[in-house]
Amino acid sequence: MTESSLGRDFKEQQSNPQAGADRSGSMFSGASNFNAANSQFQSATTINIEHDGDAQIHQAAMTINNNWKTDDVFAIRKWLKAPDPSTNFVAACDKRTPGTGEWILSDPQFVEWREATSGVLWIQGKVGSGKTFLSAAIIQELKADSASLCCYYYFDNCDNSQARTNARGLLQSLLLQMATRSGGVHPALHELYTKCTEGLMEPTTAELSATLEVVSKDLSSVFLVLDAMDECSEAFDVLKHLAQLKKHTCIAVTSRYLAETDYEVSWYIQNLFVRMLPNT
Template sequence: MTEPSLGRHFREQQSNPQAGADRPGMFAGASHFSMVNPQFQAATNIQNIQNSYHTWNANDVFAIRKWLKAPDPSTNFVAACDKRTPGTGEWIFSHPEFVKWREATSGILWIQGKVGSGKTFLSTAIIENLQANQAFLCCYYYFDNRDNSQTKTNARGLLQSLLLQMATRDETVHPALHELYRRSNHGLMEPTIAGLSATLEVVSKDLSPVYLVLDAMDECSEAFDVLKHLAHLKKNLCIAVTSRYLATDYDVSWYIHLDHTEYFHQDIAQYLEEKIQASKIEARTLD
């Protein structure tokens, strides 16, 4: 049986708009885009990162955050944390491909697995592990086709969220984001996709190293466009992606195939053991 791949599904979508209709979120409305260079000045020394963030008055910071209209991926993160069985997914921290990615300064780690292989819980374990280290910034995003707003399925939502995570800190805003806000008639106009992408690229250069975890790429309706944006960002970020689909026709540095490892079965066994123990405790309580 041929394994699902990004390239094949995109070609099917192009030749037949109904192809893949039973797989929600794959490449609907994919289109080309052009980059716009906003000519921001980026810091080149890691020591100057904090100086790159300008302190504006509280009203300005609030206005910029409100103008971005960024989807909140923390709701998905918290929900996954609450459901994840403690200890599951931690095998990945010693996986050779993950270790190489973790020790790198840029590049993409692609984690592929079928439905039910625990990709979201794995993403969540990775995020928790990275956030425990204060030496670098960890950003994340969960594509989610069950979200009623549908903002968590497209490229705009991703770029808005990443800019909010990377370019705003407490009462400070990166000057590149503030300039995009100014060029958008001080928040009266929505930013273009190209403007968001170009600004994010500038901001990411100031923050290296930054780790970015993207869960459920297969639930993104504009996955082809997102991958084009990532092609620009992967020079500055260490990006981990989980997906049902292979990364065919897309350049990745490291690859983990969950369906070809024994770890998935270990996680299932650990999950079932927890449920069994919980049932025993509940039964004793009822007695």
């Protein structure tokens, strides 16, 4: 897509925010009210053992390493203070009638997205159309695949602290999900923790974003599911952070139909993320 065509699309989006969504035709068969535009980390602390045959030295090194893992994972979790999206996920699963939303799992457009190494699946729907149940169905399906890593996040404007509506909360949660796995911590996150005086200082949002980008590059087959983008108070900032991950991550986003004032967000998804699915 040329720069001139991007500018033309942007102007069209300003005058008619739904223009980009309406021109594509029908999308999900059997659905209504929708429009869809592993690794394991080793400990950052390493101990070089010159005498491989010395079982006692090796055992001592492993003991130190395991203690470091346990203590530092706990400390870093406490330091990040990341919002926990599992509460929303569990609530959605408990309310969802078995089979609800599972139509999307066999849809050709979803299958194409899932089989790709990167790309963005944007699902829009009316209020009460079941987008959160769709997210839950997708997350459950992806988490059942041990060959890939599924991270997820729920934007929630019912949170009085606003931590679940801004970009920082998302970055904190994704970094915790991606960088603390199998009892270990990714070296990049541990380095940031050390830089912040062993957790005495808060990391900047820019530092969180840069660290997340480094961590994500070391992972293979990563899926990211974001629910209720319309409840995000910093959607444009979030999308700019996600643009750094999209080269090696499959991202699914759900939202209500974007309002006229959200044309910037819609334009950004369509033209910078590029991958839009057709309408129903």
